[in-house]
Amino acid sequence: MNVFRLAGDMTHLASILVLLLKIHTIKSCAGISLKTQELYALVFVTRYLDIFDRFASVYNLIMKLIFLGSSLSIVWYMRRHKVVRRSYDKDQDTFRYQFIVLPCLLLALVVNHKFTFKEVMWTFSLYVEAVAILPQLVLLQRTRNIDNLTGQYVFLLGAYRALYILNWIYRYLTEPYFVRWITWTAGLVQTLLYADFFYYYIMSWKNNVKLELPA
Numbered sequence: 001m002n003v004f005r006l007a008g009d010m011t012h013l014a015s016i017l018v019l020l021l022k023i024h025t026i027k028s029c030a031g032i033s034l035k036t037q038e039l040y041a042l043v044f045v046t047r048y049l050d051i052f053d054r055f056a057s058v059y060n061l062i063m064k065l066i067f068l069g070s071s072l073s074i075v076w077y078m079r080r081h082k083v084v085r086r087s088y089d090k091d092q093d094t095f096r097y098q099f100i101v102l103p104c105l106l107l108a109l110v111v112n113h114k115f116t117f118k119e120v121m122w123t124f125s126l127y128v129e130a131v132a133i134l135p136q137l138v139l140l141q142r143t144r145n146i147d148n149l150t151g152q153y154v155f156l157l158g159a160y161r162a163l164y165i166l167n168w169i170y171r172y173l174t175e176p177y178f179v180r181w182i183t184w185t186a187g188l189v190q191t192l193l194y195a196d197f198f199y200y201y202i203m204s205w206k207n208n209v210k211l212e213l214p215a
Helices: 003-026 034-047 058-080 098-110 117-131 134-143 148-174 181-193 195-207
Strands: none
Touching: 003 058, 003 148, 034 058, 034 098, 034 117, 034 134, 098 117, 117 181, 134 148, 134 195, 148 181, 148 195, 181 195
């Protein structure tokens, strides 16, 4: 654990809290992609298969439970809650995420650290997480209706990954033999996908104008 890893975890947690605040308090999921939320739920379910047979620390266990529980609850809210689900824009959220899931699974079967079920699923979760934000970004470009909470949620998600890259750089410089090519590549791809959003988010904040993404 180092300051960059801790900051990344807290930023990731903050992004989820912002989204839950919007859904639970305002009773709205307008501007939120269910496809992206389902992809994140898939990420955590496949990544944390070791939750019952591998104990690293209390902190690690708590964070895993939070991410699992929150992602599944967000999907439930958007699909089942009688008020929240009415605000979901299904007609605009049409990204076909099978074009994400299937290639990621095939890639995980070919490129992995070790060809075991848990390792393949863990690698699969890295590949899916790298591109899980795509349906959300496409939805925001289509609707161009980005409220403050939605913008903060996406920004915090991107900031979490950027902080993790700093964590990897720090560990590479301070820990001998710390090399994680698959994790690094997936994380870099994920961060690059946020680059355009970061630019427009910072410009809207700097100029004090409503955030809009180009169509």
